[in-house]
Amino acid sequence: MSIAEALAAARSHGVARLDAQLMLAALLDRPRSWLIAHDEEPLDQTQGAVFAHWLTRRRDGEPLAYLLGEKEFHGLMLRLDPSVLIPRPETELLVDWGLRVLEARPSGSAGCRVIDLGTGSGAIALSIKHDCQTAEVTAVDASPTALAVAGRNSQALNLPITLARGSWWDAVPDQCFDLALANPPYIAAGDDHLAALRHEPQSALIALENGLADLDRIIAGAPVHLAAGGWLLLEHGHDQATWVRQRLAVSGFTDVQTLRDLAGIERCTGGRALPATTSAFRVVSPAV
Incomplete structure (x- = not known):
């Protein structure tokens, strides 16, 4: 042939x-x-x-990334297998927001403690580490096979990060961070979109309580794990931004805001753990 x-x-x-x-x-x-x-x-x-x-x-219908065993994300080539989600371009919005947060710190990213909750392939954690070498990055996942993928990517890219196994904040008891990022499961069981995602790990896609359970757990546990002024940044579903903003606000977060992706969809929402001069909700479109 x-x-x-x-x-x-x-x-x-x-x-x-x-x-x-x-x-x-x-x-x-x-x-x-x-x-x-x-x-x-x-x-x-x-x-x-x-x-x-x-x-x-x-x-x-198996994704090309699983056949080839790799996928580019935020300028990094990541090794993949079907135990982890395939990184999406929309998640780069979350990474870019996190990088801006670190750059805005008076001391920059030096010594900054960052956590990626539900790391999967390590895409978010490794992208942050690549652009902020002096940050101390921890990557959490409940799946040992996912952590193994993240660990292999960390070694292949020579980007040292700390790996911790456990469910969300339970993996890092008594630890505190300056920036937390998460792209957790947020699709409701029975959602029509799941048919096209059948080759990817369902546990990384589906959340209880109409897709909100894991977002709720992360927000609820964040205050005791964030330093004063620390940020929590979350990716979520297209129709969940209002709920996430409200949940952050009632949990004591300020500067609560939402970023839209290039398609105009409210994609990422976050807030600060320290009272700020304003707590008004803001929805921000991406720069073009």
Whole structure:
């Protein structure tokens, strides 16, 4: 089977040409441009068998990131497997907000204690550490397999972080942080979107109480784990921003605000643990 024939097979399976090219590029360890210029090059028997298997999995809806075992996020190439969620571009909004919080500190990020609750692949924690090398970053997850993925990414990227196993704040008893970030499960059981996410770990997607249970637990436990002036930043569902703002406010947070993603959706909400000059809610659109 040649590269051209492999691409034709992908088309007959209903697999997008770009996806097929990316699979072949990974399989042959060549750039896509090389594939285009060498479409008569043959695949050996093993490569042909692997590609055929990948085509079947991709046709069945398995995400390309799981087939290739990697996904780019915030400029970092992360290794992945089906034990962790695939990092989404929308979550980069949360990371960027966290970086601005650190940059605004009088001493910058030096010695700043940061926690990523529900780290999965380590995407948020490692992105923060990459851009703020002097920050002390802790990554928490209840899943030992997810922590193993995060640990491998930490080593591969030479970005040292502390890994802690446990459910949300329970993993870090008696510890205090200057910045907490979380992209927890927030989809309600039975939500129509879950069908398209069936290959990803459901425990990292679905939350009880109409998708709000884990957000509620994180907010409830935050005050005793945040330093004075510390920020809690949360990613949430498209229709949950009002609830999150109200929950933060009644928990004593100030400067409560929401950021919209590039699609105009209220995507991330956060607040400070220290009384500030204003506690009015704000909804902020992304800079363009």
